[in-house]
Amino acid sequence: MEDAIVLYPSPGMGHLISMVELGKLILKHHPSFSITILILTPPYTTGSTAQYIATVNAATPSFTFHHLPTIPLSPATKHVEQLAFELSRLSNPNLHQALQTISQTSSLKALIFDFFNNAAFEVATNLHIPAFYYYTSGASSLTGFLYTPTLHRNTTKSFKDVNTLLHIPGIPPIHASEMPTPLLVRDTEVYNNFLQTGTQMSKSNGIILNTFELLETKAVKAISDGLCVPDGPTAPIFCIGPLISTNHVGVEHECMSWLNSQPSRSVLFLCFGSMGLFSAKQLKEIATGLENCGHGFLWVVRAPPVENKSQSQSILTPEEPNLDELLPQGKELRERVLGIRDGAVAAMKEGGSSLVALAKLAALWKQTVT
DSSP states (O other): OEEEEEEEOOSSHHHHHHHHHHHHHHHHHOTTSEEEEEEOOOSSOOOOOHHHHHHHHHHOTTEEEEEOOOOOOOTTSSOHHHHHHHHHHHTHHHHHHHHHHHHTTEEEEEEEEEGGGTTHHHHHHHTTOOEEEEESSOHHHHHHHHHHHHHHHTOSSOGGGOOSEEOOTTSOOEEGGGSOGGGSSTTSHHHHHHHHHHHHHTTSSEEEESSOTTTTHHHHHHHHTTTTSTTSOOOOEEEOOOOOOOTTOSSOOHHHHHHHTSOTTOEEEEOOOTTOOOOHHHHHHHHHHHHHSSSEEEEOOOOOOOTTOOHHHHHHSOOOOOHHHHSOTTOOOOOOOOSOHHHHHHHTSTTSHHHHHHHHHHHHHHHOOO
């Protein structure tokens, strides 16, 4: 039987595309594996990925895309993150069946699933399939999630009610009230899901990150040294990024043309993901700070929440931002992007840190007996 890797992304555009790019990277450098991608079909808008999937499917026939059945889900919850966790939990029976079917014709070497698909950890454990988390963000934010169980044990208050700095290994101190919104209120469903995910990630076979070591040296070292999980073992981490998609872009965007003409390491990039959401006041503060920082920048802007509209509704049914209202009058925002491109390119070349990490992963998978 052929050796198979199953990828299980969360349906958000930034999560799904990133994981598909991971599959492409695996096939490019380790073509002996077959890749199956299990697609969740959420009953809410996550961004259009149909054309991207069709393009990849046509260009990469060795990929197998399998769509899991749609799960009825009410978007009434305040946090869109909770919708993602809940969709994964309710899809566990379908995931279990799909993995059993794949195992009949292939030697399943690993299940790689998104952070938001944490419920899949239980399925992988029950089926004795090596479980790997794929974290679409960088190591700096991962330090916080891995350290959250420790912070949870050290206080009985919600972060929003704690007037102190949190000292998380590998990153500068952060005020408790500035923790990610889903973590601010203790004993909510979404808080408990993040808490459980941070705990279970440490028990997995490994954590794959969409970053490269040179970009986040301190955070990577803190995780690798076990500082973020002080009371137990830390799963090995594999920095295999940056993973970006180029297939669905017909021509080079003017932003990239501009970037190529800028000095190395001279540009700042702000993007808070497909679920990042700020109030109009916060957007104006960001705009003022960027305009006065003295550096070139590119800022991906989302419209602020609409009055009488929940956070999840604002994210799932986004509106176009009115830049004339949001940005300081008389100031033109310059389009820019982070200028650490040279290090990123080096990491993805033969012998670079990301491909070395991928080779270690592939060797680990080939040694797995299933």
